[in-house]
Amino acid sequence: MTRTTEWVVSLETAEPGWLLVPSDLSSHERDTWIAEISDELRTAWADGWQDGYEATVRHWLEIALEDRDTSAAHMVFQVWPVFAPVAALCRVIVVPSREAPAWTEIDGVVHRVHAASVGPGLQWARRRTVIDDEGEKYELCSLSYVFDDGESTLIVALEETAVELVSRILTGFVGLLDSIRMETENGDSFASVEPRGILEDSPWTLEEAT
Secondary structure: OEEOOOEEEEOOOOOOOEEEOOOOOOHHHHHHHHHHHHHHHHHHHHHHOOOOHHHHHHHHHHHHHHHHHHOOOOEEEEEOOOOOOOOEEEEEEEEEHHHOOOHHHOOOEEEEEEEOOOEEEEEEEEEEEEEOOOOOEEEEEEEEEEEEOOOEEEEEEEEEEEHHHHHHHHHHHHHHHHHOEEEEOOOOEOOOOOOOOOOOOOOOOHHHHO
């Protein structure tokens, strides 16, 4: 559970590979955390771990700590969807509604969604192709879930990452959304309202993002 100025955000991540990134660690605490998580990943991956993974895993963990320390997000997760040193960041953000993006005006696909403990919202996704310096093409996908009560906006955003990774992250993403709740310190629950400017249709399934 993470405490915010106005809201208390709580959720569960039952799917393996979802790592809650801590903040404000001392240099010694950072080194200890990286070493411990590296050991945990090595144990979890078992035969999937290769000798050359250590340096890359530690590098990704350092990136996660830096992001956590500089991000305004209330929670940052680093998701390890496969037994390999590749990961993506998922951020849980709460902002005043007036500061939230106009999602229907951003290039991407928007559909209605509903979260059990929060209410109606929207799912925004964008898929694009990039070409690296070697001429290789990669398909990338960004994915955000947004819930708004007219004053505050809750955003659960998966950073742009390879489509192949997104397909492996979906189960944990759905579980997170099923469990997420927001309450005030007085116990009042956050309840979102129907998003505006979205065509009436069936909610988009996560699989369509990939």
